[in-house]
Amino acid sequence: xxxxxxxxxxxADASTPPPTTTLTSKKRLGGxxxxxxxxxxxxxxxxxxxxxxxxxxxxxxxxxxxxxEGDGDDDDSDDEGEQSGExxxxxxxxxxxxxIEIAYISEETPMVSYLNVHGVLEAKRKKxxxxxxxxxxxxxxxxxxxxxxxxxxxxxxxxxxxxxREKENDFRTASSRDAGPRVLIxxxxxxxxxxxxxxxxNYAARQGWSPLFIDLDLGQNAISVPGTVSAAPIxxxxxxxxxxxxxxxxxxxxxFFGDVTVTENSKEHYKFLVExxxxxxxxxxxxxxxxxxxxxxVNTMGWIEGLGLELILHAVKTLKIDTVLCLGQERxxxxxxxxxxxxxxxxxxxxxxKKSNSDSKKxxxxxxxxxxxxxxxxxxxxxxxxxxxxxxxxxxxxxxRDDRFREYFYGFDFISNPLSPVAQSxxxxxxxxxxxxxxxxxxxSALPIGQEASTDPMRVASVIPSMSLMNAIVAVxxxxxxxxxxxxxxxxFIHVVEVDMxxxxxxxxxxxxxxxxxxxxIVGNVKWFPEN
Numbered sequence: 001x002x003x004x005x006x007x008x009x010x011x012a013d014a015s016t017p018p019p020t021t022t023l024t025s026k027k028r029l030g031g032x033x034x035x036x037x038x039x040x041x042x043x044x045x046x047x048x049x050x051x052x053x054x055x056x057x058x059x060x061x062x063x064x065x066x067x068x069e070g071d072g073d074d075d076d077s078d079d080e081g082e083q084s085g086e087x088x089x090x091x092x093x094x095x096x097x098x099x100i101e102i103a104y105i106s107e108e109t110p111m112v113s114y115l116n117v118h119g120v121l122e123a124k125r126k127k128x129x130x131x132x133x134x135x136x137x138x139x140x141x142x143x144x145x146x147x148x149x150x151x152x153x154x155x156x157x158x159x160x161x162x163x164x165r166e167k168e169n170d171f172r173t174a175s176s177r178d179a180g181p182r183v184l185i186x187x188x189x190x191x192x193x194x195x196x197x198x199x200x201x202n203y204a205a206r207q208g209w210s211p212l213f214i215d216l217d218l219g220q221n222a223i224s225v226p227g228t229v230s231a232a233p234i235x236x237x238x239x240x241x242x243x244x245x246x247x248x249x250x251x252x253x254x255x256f257f258g259d260v261t262v263t264e265n266s267k268e269h270y271k272f273l274v275e276x277x278x279x280x281x282x283x284x285x286x287x288x289x290x291x292x293x294x295x296x297x298v299n300t301m302g303w304i305e306g307l308g309l310e311l312i313l314h315a316v317k318t319l320k321i322d323t324v325l326c327l328g329q330e331r332x333x334x335x336x337x338x339x340x341x342x343x344x345x346x347x348x349x350x351x352x353x354k355k356s357n358s359d360s361k362k363x364x365x366x367x368x369x370x371x372x373x374x375x376x377x378x379x380x381x382x383x384x385x386x387x388x389x390x391x392x393x394x395x396x397x398x399x400x401r402d403d404r405f406r407e408y409f410y411g412f413d414f415i416s417n418p419l420s421p422v423a424q425s426x427x428x429x430x431x432x433x434x435x436x437x438x439x440x441x442x443x444x445s446a447l448p449i450g451q452e453a454s455t456d457p458m459r460v461a462s463v464i465p466s467m468s469l470m471n472a473i474v475a476v477x478x479x480x481x482x483x484x485x486x487x488x489x490x491x492x493f494i495h496v497v498e499v500d501m502x503x504x505x506x507x508x509x510x511x512x513x514x515x516x517x518x519x520x521x522i523v524g525n526v527k528w529f530p531e532n
Contacts, residue, residue, distance in 0.1 A: 110384045114196060117325065117381065118203040121295070124181040125209055128293045132178035179285070180211075180295030184321040186312055186336070189302030190392055191328030191385040194222055197299045202237040204294065210235040212281055212296040213247060216274065216315060218261065219397065222299065223247045224254040225408050225473065225493055226401045227526040229273045231281065233291065246407065253280055254490045256475035258436060258524020260401070265457050267307060269436055271314050272458065276487065278318045304332050313339065316378060324378055328385035336380055344377035405473065405528040409495065409509055422513040423497065427505045431519045433463040433474075434485055460485050463523050465499070469506060471529055472496045475522040482520070491517045495528055 183200065185193045197213065204211045214231040215223045223230035223246070232249035255273040262270045285292035298319060300312060316324065324340075326333040392400075411419035437457045460482055473495055479488035494516070498507035510516070 106387060108387060110386055113383055114199055115203075117383070118200055121181045121183065121200065121204070121323070122207060125204075125207075125293055125295060128178050128180045128295075132289060132293065178289075178292065180209075180293045181323050182296050182298075182319060182321045183323045183325060184298040184300065184312075184316060184319070185325045185327060186300050186304065186332065187302070187327035187385070188304055188329055188332070190389060191302075192389050193217075193302070193327055194220065194299055195386075196325070196327060196383075197297050198222075198238050200297055201234050204297075205234055205237045209294040210291055211294045212284070212291065214277060214281075214296055214298040214319070215247075216311075217299055217301045218257055218259065218270075219301070220400065221404070223249065223252050224490075225404055225526075226260050227258055227473065227524055228254045228256055228490070229270070229277060230254040231277050231296075233284075246404070246412070248412075253277070256477075256490050256522050256524060258475075258522065258526060260526065262303075262307065262311065264307065266437060267311065268457050270311065271318070272486070274311075274315055274318050276489075278320070281319070304329070309335070312336075322378060324380040326380060326382050328383075330382065333380065333382040340378040340380060402528060402530070405495070406530065408493065409511060419511065421509050421511055423507060423509055424513075425505055425507045428465045429504070431516075431521055432482075433465060433469075433521050433523050434460050434482060435463050435523050436460055436486060458486065465501075465504075465506070467499050467501065469496045469523065470499050471527045472523060473526045473528055474508070475524070476516055476518055477520050477522050478518060479520055480518070485520060485522060490522075494521075 185197055187193050194215075194217070197215075201211055201213055210233050212231055213223065213234050214229075215221050216229050218229070219226055221228055221230055223232050230252055232247055232252040234247065234249070238247060255276055257266075257270060257273060259266065281296060296319070298315065298321070300315065301308065304312065315321070324336060326336060409419065409421040437459065462482070473493055475493055476491045477485050477488050478491050479485040492511060495509040496506055497509055500506065
């Protein structure tokens with residue numbers, strides 16, 4: 001609308017008023033809790049359908065300030081749209097039996113602060129792009145022969161020094177001036193982390209960027225099914241009416257964790273998968289300048305204490321995050337601020353020791369002749385949650401997970417545009433079942449002196465088929481061998497619907513007909529019990 005008005009102003013006289021452009025989108029909002037965020041001058045018309053469908057009333061709300069917020073039906077979502085917001089799929093009643101309980105315009109909205117955050121991130125992206133454009137011209141005059149000579153000298157160095165230098169170079173590359181913002185969103189459950197992620201992603205996509213969306217939330221993953229950590233490049237705005245609360249990407253990268261929670265025994269596996277996501281992101285950024293300038297946006301779990309806080313700090317370090325958005329809790333903001341300040345001070349002291357070391361000349365030569373400078377400290381911002389966000393019950397969370405499995409096999413809109421999964425059968429001998437983790441690792445205090453634990457939580461063990469496979473969500477891995485399963489991403493998922501131990505075969509639901517892309521299957525603790 002703003003673009004059309006601007007084009008009209010350029011063509012017409014100054015005295016001619018711009019025409020009023022009407023963009024309408026009629027959607028049926030059934031059985032959910034909704035929030036709508038509009039631009040200045042846009043309006044929302046809500047048509048209430050009574051339970052008997054015999055009476056209809058119209059309610060019109062118009063925002064008068066930029067980033068206005070109009071709430072309807074006990075809002076639950078913070079997401080933003082061109083004229084309306086995004087559904088959070090929180091419906092527990094049938095849409096034919098539910099009417100709008102309340103519709104109002106909120107006087108206090110966090111959308112202005114969210115828009116300001118986008119402005120800061122946009123400035124960082126443009127700065128990275130402009131720096132890359134200017135530095136690219138300077139690199140042309142470098143002598144290629146000298147570069148090759150330096151590379152050969154580095155290869156001849158000691159192996160330990162090579163490894164340390166590689167880590168330092170990777171860190172300098174990620175924190176260099178030609179890298180876009182890397183944002184991590186943290187906060188307790190039900191504060192709008194996923195919605196804020198999509199708001200910032202949509203803003204960036206509309207500006208022509210392609211940020212990488214990384215979802216580390218095992219229970220409510222927006223990219224893949226529950227029980228996974230996933231990443232997907234976003235090059236177009238997410239449409240909530242067509243894709244629901246999830247990201248529809250043609251090139252998702254998913255790793256199967258196999259559970260919706262992390263324990264002390266499985267935390268190493270979770271950290272390893274986060275490190276694999278970071279490794280693939282670095283590989284993408286090294287080959288795609290636009291992707292490097294666009295940066296990434298990371299969504300996390302709502303676990304912020306104890307092990308949850310440990311996983312957050314690990315993600316910050318592994319993904320080389322430079323901006324943390326703390327949503328909805330001051331205590332977490334203060335805890336992370338102190339930790340980041342402590343880490344920055346320790347890093348400065350480490351740099352001073354290296355500088356005063358007698359081998360500083362050798363380190364400078366290995367770094368390409370440039371003196372190392374400490375990376376900038378992690379910037380943390382505190383944001384308020386939307387007043388419309390409501391707490392979700394355990395039963396509702398379980399229902400949304402079941403809905404996610406149903407959407408994977410049958411599609412988001414499985415009434416007007418359904419998918420067609422196929423039921424197939426296979427013998428146990430035609431596939432191989434595996435599971436990551438060999439059970440709990442015994443504490444060192446319980447073992448004899450000098451002996452290490454025999455079980456490894458990272459071990460890939462074969463699984464003997466049994467009735468426990470019933471209703472299991474099984475991941476089809478790209479790994480060709482057992483040793484590759486831990487480091488390989490997932491091709492897709494199947495749902496075991498029947499197990500026949502006498503015939504030694506099982507029946508499964510597959511998204512596509514035909515043979516599975518691989519016979520190596522990974523089993524976890526994730527199960528789906530579909531309703532009739």
